[in-house]
Amino acid sequence: METVEINLEEQFQARIDADISIEPKDWMPDAYRKTLIRQISQHAHSELVGMLPEGNWITRAPSLKRKSILLSKVQDEAGHGLYLYSAAETLGTTRDQMLADLHSGKAKYSSIFNYPTLSWADMGTVGWLVDGAAILNQVPLCRTSYGPYARAMVRVCKEESFHQRQGFEIMQTLCEGTPVQKEMAQEALNRWWWPTLMMFGPKDADSPNTAQSMNWRIKRFTNDELRQKFVDMMVPQAEFLGLTVPDPALKWNETKQGYDFGDVNWEEFWNVVKGNGMCNKDRLGARVKAHEEGAWVREAALAHAKKRAERAEAA
Amino acid sequence: MTQSEWPLWEVFIRSKQGLDHKHVGSLHAADATMAIQNARDVYTRRLEGISIWVVESKHVHASNPDDAEAFFDPANDKVYRHPTFYDVPASIKHM
Numbered sequence: 001m002e003t004v005e006i007n008l009e010e011q012f013q014a015r016i017d018a019d020i021s022i023e024p025k026d027w028m029p030d031a032y033r034k035t036l037i038r039q040i041s042q043h044a045h046s047e048l049v050g051m052l053p054e055g056n057w058i059t060r061a062p063s064l065k066r067k068s069i070l071l072s073k074v075q076d077e078a079g080h081g082l083y084l085y086s087a088a089e090t091l092g093t094t095r096d097q098m099l100a101d102l103h104s105g106k107a108k109y110s111s112i113f114n115y116p117t118l119s120w121a122d123m124g125t126v127g128w129l130v131d132g133a134a135i136l137n138q139v140p141l142c143r144t145s146y147g148p149y150a151r152a153m154v155r156v157c158k159e160e161s162f163h164q165r166q167g168f169e170i171m172q173t174l175c176e177g178t179p180v181q182k183e184m185a186q187e188a189l190n191r192w193w194w195p196t197l198m199m200f201g202p203k204d205a206d207s208p209n210t211a212q213s214m215n216w217r218i219k220r221f222t223n224d225e226l227r228q229k230f231v232d233m234m235v236p237q238a239e240f241l242g243l244t245v246p247d248p249a250l251k252w253n254e255t256k257q258g259y260d261f262g263d264v265n266w267e268e269f270w271n272v273v274k275g276n277g278m279c280n281k282d283r284l285g286a287r288v289k290a291h292e293e294g295a296w297v298r299e300a301a302l303a304h305a306k307k308r309a310e311r312a313e314a315a
Numbered sequence: 316m317t318q319s320e321w322p323l324w325e326v327f328i329r330s331k332q333g334l335d336h337k338h339v340g341s342l343h344a345a346d347a348t349m350a351i352q353n354a355r356d357v358y359t360r361r362l363e364g365i366s367i368w369v370v371e372s373k374h375v376h377a378s379n380p381d382d383a384e385a386f387f388d389p390a391n392d393k394v395y396r397h398p399t400f401y402d403v404p405a406s407i408k409h410m
Contacts, residue, residue, distance in 0.1 A: 096320045159360075299319065305346035
């Protein structure tokens with residue numbers, strides 16, 4: 001019995017090593033399934049909760065153009081959540097279960113969304129920085145080993161690039177505006193820079209599951225590798241905008257051809273993960289409220305469909 | 316808890332006239348009409364399609380991956396089914 005199990009696991013790993021996709025009905029180790037359900041649903045939850053900080057600004061966007069763009073972006077995020085929930089469902093979990101885990105606080109979502117969006121410049125920063133970080137995380141996942149997840153990520157990445165560009169455009173407009181507008185952009189960058197660096201997760205040394213996930217190709221770069229890439233990518237963009245990255249330790253390192261940068265405040269990171277960030281209660285509260293207040297709609301739609309099906313059968 | 320989850324549907328999109336419908340993903344909806352409307356919103360926000368099919372997932376029957384060898388390998392050794400199997404003299408045109 002045991003030898004058979006080992007054999008299946010070896011075959012499974014051999015397929016992954018050969019870059020052959022794993023599909024829903026293929027054999028997979030339980031731990032692979034569980035880890036993927038957790039990772040994909042967490043990502044889906046992040047898209048869903050990610051609509052809230054931006055939804056906050058739809059009614060206050062400074063022009064019709066900006067409002068249309070922001071609406072589209074938030075709608076995309078709902079779509080991304082749906083692609084990802086569907087991918088997770090192919091692993092045997094249900095939508096109801098995933099939402100229940102989100103609402104009970106058992107499942108996590110990206111801690112970045114537990115920070116408030118205080119000014120219009122935050123819409124620029126969220127698009128430029130936060131979506132920029134998300135893209136770095138997501139692009140390698142287009143080649144992840146689990147087929148439905150990889151296909152969902154291809155779709156997500158295609159749409160995400162518009163999110164980042166519209167954010168950069170907001171920043172550029174503010175930076176080319178009045179001194180007050182430019183200051184608004186700088187102030188937003190000051191607040192979002194460090195939380196964005198936290199999006200890549202704990203340091204490699206504190207991320208014990210990284211090795212297994214890399215082996216399974218459901219993670220393709222380590223947290224620190226991605227964080228370094230992000231800093232190297234963003235600093236020149238901030239310079240272009242004429243903004244200052246709020247890190248006194250930031251310095252170009254000629255030898256490694258990358259920037260040295262200061263240490264993230266990990267105490268703050270873990271505190272937000274544990275539910276004590278500025279907006280954790282608000283975000284989860286808003287989600288639960290929307291779900292509960294929508295219950296009658298879901299029930300009515302089912303009742304209506306049932307009635308129509310019965311009528312069709314009787315006819 | 317009563318049944319609160321809407322059934323699952325598979326979505327197929329024809330990207331342009333003349334091409335076939337291709338599977339793009341799935342979604343939940345109470346009935347076919349809603350499934351098509353939701354598919355429009357979820358899968359065609361950027362002109363990805365001009366026609367949508369939806370099929371309730373429970374109606375899709377699939378081959379079993381465990382049978383893949385027995386099922387598909389017989390086609391493996393029949394190279395003569397491909398035109399490249401045949402040597403055509405260089406002087407022969409239009410073949």
